[in-house]
Every structure is written in C-alpha cells, then in structure tokens.
Amino acid sequence: MYEMTGARAIIGLLERQGIDTIAGIPGGANLPLYDALRDSRTIRHVLCRHEQGAGFLAQGIARSTGQAAVCFATSGPGATNILTAIADAYLDSIPLVCITGQVPTSLIGTDAFQEVDIYGLSIPITKHNYLVRSADDLLRILPEAFTLALSGRPGPVLIDVPKDIQTATIRFARWPEPGCRREVPAADGEAIAQAARLIDAAERPILCLGGGIIHGGASDLARELAEKCSLPTTMTLMGLGAMPADHPLALGMLGMHAARSTNMALQECDLFIAAGARFDDRATGKLVEFCPGAGIVHMDIDASEVSKLKTATVGLVGDVRHTLAALLPLVRRRSRGAWRHTTAMLRRMYPMTLPEATVPERPYGLILKVAELLDEEAVVVTDVGKHQMWTAQVYPFSRPRQLLTSGGLGTMGFGLPTAIGAALAMPQRPVVLFTGDGSLQMNLQELATAVEQRANVKILVMNNRSLGLVRQQQRLFYNERHIACDFQLDVDFCTIARGYGIPSFNAPAGCDLDSLLRQVFAVPGPCLVNVLVGREEEVYPMVPPGAANSEMLGGFYAERCTC
Amino acid sequence: MLNDALAELSAEERGATLELTVNNHPGVMSHICGLFSRRAYNLEGIVCLPQGDGATSRMWLRVNENAKLQQVMRQVEKLPDVLALVHHPAEHEIFSLVGRFTA
Numbered sequence: 001m002y003e004m005t006g007a008r009a010i011i012g013l014l015e016r017q018g019i020d021t022i023a024g025i026p027g028g029a030n031l032p033l034y035d036a037l038r039d040s041r042t043i044r045h046v047l048c049r050h051e052q053g054a055g056f057l058a059q060g061i062a063r064s065t066g067q068a069a070v071c072f073a074t075s076g077p078g079a080t081n082i083l084t085a086i087a088d089a090y091l092d093s094i095p096l097v098c099i100t101g102q103v104p105t106s107l108i109g110t111d112a113f114q115e116v117d118i119y120g121l122s123i124p125i126t127k128h129n130y131l132v133r134s135a136d137d138l139l140r141i142l143p144e145a146f147t148l149a150l151s152g153r154p155g156p157v158l159i160d161v162p163k164d165i166q167t168a169t170i171r172f173a174r175w176p177e178p179g180c181r182r183e184v185p186a187a188d189g190e191a192i193a194q195a196a197r198l199i200d201a202a203e204r205p206i207l208c209l210g211g212g213i214i215h216g217g218a219s220d221l222a223r224e225l226a227e228k229c230s231l232p233t234t235m236t237l238m239g240l241g242a243m244p245a246d247h248p249l250a251l252g253m254l255g256m257h258a259a260r261s262t263n264m265a266l267q268e269c270d271l272f273i274a275a276g277a278r279f280d281d282r283a284t285g286k287l288v289e290f291c292p293g294a295g296i297v298h299m300d301i302d303a304s305e306v307s308k309l310k311t312a313t314v315g316l317v318g319d320v321r322h323t324l325a326a327l328l329p330l331v332r333r334r335s336r337g338a339w340r341h342t343t344a345m346l347r348r349m350y351p352m353t354l355p356e357a358t359v360p361e362r363p364y365g366l367i368l369k370v371a372e373l374l375d376e377e378a379v380v381v382t383d384v385g386k387h388q389m390w391t392a393q394v395y396p397f398s399r400p401r402q403l404l405t406s407g408g409l410g411t412m413g414f415g416l417p418t419a420i421g422a423a424l425a426m427p428q429r430p431v432v433l434f435t436g437d438g439s440l441q442m443n444l445q446e447l448a449t450a451v452e453q454r455a456n457v458k459i460l461v462m463n464n465r466s467l468g469l470v471r472q473q474q475r476l477f478y479n480e481r482h483i484a485c486d487f488q489l490d491v492d493f494c495t496i497a498r499g500y501g502i503p504s505f506n507a508p509a510g511c512d513l514d515s516l517l518r519q520v521f522a523v524p525g526p527c528l529v530n531v532l533v534g535r536e537e538e539v540y541p542m543v544p545p546g547a548a549n550s551e552m553l554g555g556f557y558a559e560r561c562t563c
Numbered sequence: 564m565l566n567d568a569l570a571e572l573s574a575e576e577r578g579a580t581l582e583l584t585v586n587n588h589p590g591v592m593s594h595i596c597g598l599f600s601r602r603a604y605n606l607e608g609i610v611c612l613p614q615g616d617g618a619t620s621r622m623w624l625r626v627n628e629n630a631k632l633q634q635v636m637r638q639v640e641k642l643p644d645v646l647a648l649v650h651h652p653a654e655h656e657i658f659s660l661v662g663r664f665t666a
Contacts, residue, residue: 123594129590131590148643303637304638304641308634
C-alpha cells in the first residue's frame, strides 16, 4: 500500500510516464507540487522567465521528439500566461500536458487571490481538460491525459489541480499503467480501393503532405507512394521535411508564399491527394478556386477534418501510416512523363530564387549559407514573420522534425523558448533559430533560460527594425499607409545578449558571413548573431489574403505569368 | 402537400434534435455548449437529466438544421465526455412536453 500526498503522486506518475524534463514557474498555488518535485531523482526542472516561455519550451521537446512534454504554471496570471503556448499546440496538434496550480477547492468561485477559471478558459484550446476534484482521481487523470495528448490527432491537455488536492493524502495499492498512444487503424478498405482507382486514373495528380505525416511517422511511406505513382509532391508549412527538398518530385510549400510554379501546378491538377493536411486558408487561398476541377482524396486521422472545408471525393479517415501502407500495393506504378515534364518546366520557368537573391547580404543568401554549413542533423527553429517564410521557402529540409515552426497560430515569440526545448531534448544536435527583431522581443527574457541551461542554440536575428509582414501588407494592400510597423528604437541586441552572458556578433553588410557563422557554430552553447536586413526586403510571391492562389504578387519572373 | 410545405421551409428553419449520453460532472455542459457558441450557432433548447446512478446524463439539444450541424456533430463526438450521439432529423417530443411550462 502506498500513502502519499497528491503532489507526490503527480510527480510519481510523471516519473513513471518517463518524463525527464519539466518547464515551468512556481507560485503560491503550485508550491506543494514543486516541493514534491524537489525529491525527484529523474526529473529535471527548467525554470523559465515567463510561463509562455515554459509552454513553448515544452513544445520544443514535444515537436522535436514526438513525445508528450510537460509544463507547470501557478494559478491566475501563471495560468493565463501559458494559454498562448497551449493554443499554439492545439492548432499544430502538439502533445502537451500542462499542469496548473489552482486556489484551494473551498475558495474556488470566490474571486480568491490569483484565482482564474483556467478550466473554462482552456476549453476551446485544449483537446481535453480537467479540474481535479478529488486527489484519488489523479491516478486516473494523469495517465488518461497522456493517452489523450498522444492518441489520434495529438494535442494539448490541461490539468488544473487545487492546492488542497496537492496536499491531500491518498492511499493506493498499485500505480496505474502509464498513458500511451492508442493505435488507430487504417481507413476503410473499400474507400482505400476507391482512392487507388482515382490515383491510377488521374493524369495530373498532386500529393500534398501535411503535419499529420510527420506526427504519424509516415514520411517514408508517403515518399514510396509518390515514387511509385510519380506524384509531384507539395508540402504544407507543417509538412516541410516530409519529403527531402532536393527530391525530384518535391514541389516545396504551397499557398500564400509558395513558389509560383507550385501554385500554378495546383491550378492544373486533376487530383489533389491530401495526406495529414487540413486545407488551411494560408495553404489553399480562396477555397472555391483551389485546385479547380480536381478530385480530392483526403487522408486524416480526425474525421471532423474530412470535407470540413473542401468536399472530399474520397475521405480516408484513419492512421495515415496504416492507410498509406494499405494503399501502396493497390496503386499502379506509373511514370506520368507528360505531367512531370509540365511541373519540371514550371519550376524552371518560375524558380523560387535567382543568383542575385542568394548572395549572403540578402535574406535567402543568409539562410542558404546556414544550410550549407549545417548537415541534416541540425534542428531549424523559426519565429513568425518574414524570416519564417523565407526559411520555409528556401531552406533545404531533408527530414521530418527538422523544422519547428508555429504554423496554425503563428505566434511571435515562439522561437527562442522552443529552440531551447529542442536543444535540451536533442543535446547531440545543433539547433539554429531564425528569428526577427519583432519576434525575439516577444520572449526575449528566455535568453536567461538559454544561458542557465547551456542550451546549444544559435540565434540568428534577421533584423529589419520593423514588424516586416505587417509593413509588407500595409505597403501592398493599404496604399503604403504605414502605421505601427517601424520600431523607433534600434535595439542593440548584441549588448542585450552580453547582459545575459551570451556571446554575440553583429554581421554588418559585406562581412565575411561564412567565417563568422563557422566560428559561431564551432562553439557549443548559446550565441546570438544580429544580421541587418533591409526593410524593403519583402516575402514574394504573395497571394493577397482571401484571394485565389492563382493571384500571386511579386517574385521572380512575375511578368512571365499571365494568370 | 406536406413535402411541398417542408421544402418551402428553408434548411435554416428546420428543427433537429441531438440526443447525447454524457458523463455527469461540472464542465461537460460547458464543453458542449462551447462547440456551438464558438461557431456562432445557436442552441434553441437544452434538456439535461441524470440517468441511472447519476454517473451519466442524457442531454437533448434542439438546433436548427444548417450547414454547420455536421461539423458540430463531429466535434461533439470527439469530446471524451460524450459517450453516445444520436441525430433526430426532427424536433424531439421532450421539447413539446417541456414547452408546456413556457406556454
């Protein structure tokens, strides 16, 4: 018979779950939990400087490993601060278990000090959430939370634990089994056969790989399908890395900032095969004009995604890995010479970059130089903004989980704490963060965490002293009526970094970027490089928000385009 | 005649009922109602009663049949606290019984 406090039971359950790192910040309502954590021999706590940083640090662990990660926050402001990271995990389907302290049960509903209804607040941004009402329930709730976070479409789960539940004593005979991912079978066999017939019959099919391929560990099978059927393959932002960028069938990202050739090929296709992708508006543009005239095969583990936005000709609800495995033997090997010739010709006519844009002084040049110096072992993290889209456009991602980026929620401030989490989870891999001056300042305080944890994170600030994508939209769609996009203060990021004890470098125009970056990558531990980027450097091509993907503005050889 | 009259009613106006079996604890109602409110989809009526030993409840939701219904039903089915969902394409008689109190 075991006898212990609720707090000790929570820590024991997390240990048995295999959790070795927890990010968080203590406060009045979760002190018993921290007191119990002090006795843990296997869990390392990472003290962050803001709860949002703790949430993203846990995301960095979850996104880089595919395992559920844990974060702690206290009641009230601690809990509200962590909500953005939870919403971000929800939109990108990241398994996260967030444990918040709550005021004692007897004070709930009295507007007690630091009381906020975090259960109510987190309902629409979690897969499931709990307000623990009895300490005995912890033995059921903790394993269940991990099972839910990892199973089916992954996502965040929040457990709100009142302080008296943490201090209550419970007795039990046996520890429960740890929670684990429940297997989901392949889609219905008849539907798979129907999809195979559609694929065999299509003359101009395109395969689209989304984040679900990465969550489902299905990139190898997706690639087999593409190769067997000669399917030109595009990827969503969340799917980048599912097929290596240099693969002859890879078309890169689709949507708002895709290469012209990719969106043009999609206009021509007669069958769109979406695998683990959810037809996000940034990917599809104006939906009624997306892949006009194409049939849709939609594979997704979440039945509510199939035909949510675009009616599927065939919906394949199930685990995409099992579904692809069942589909592969049913499809015919085809070479599709004419269609592959068309897509190859489009790619030659409308390249993503030109030599003049890839010099080291320009954004693409910096990103490609970094890629040249790192191998596929490296983890690439981005923040949100122009630097994120430039990285998505040209970085040659070659494996799943190589890119960690905030896709659905687009959270500025995501990058630094997520990069730290990835560096702690994958100490053998170099982690490089592409960020902007706007994004970095949204969770700048986590520089302290990077130093304390000796996280091997190389921070590259693409500094245009503005909110670049806002500026670009004001220029293109608001007659250059700029407001609230240019920072008046030119922050000296190198001095800031030094204040935290982080080595830092300025990379002025014309500097020897190659030798500077080699020097930066050679030394382990955090380092910051500030690179000035012209305010006028825009992200092109760009589909205006709400417009069809065929209406691309700017970019190379735009004048050749008649659509 | 009846069919013609029904066809004249727009899809928006046709009533339907969702009958749910759910775990009975605080917060379940909030999870379900939230799926409607965040889609700007009104719940026209709710009847909810505990059943058996009180561990579960039966819930009837009166809604107007529209394009959002299928998506909401799929979301409802995903909630861990929802044990069963039945869609009645017409208004359930429980609402006419309860309706006596509002007459």
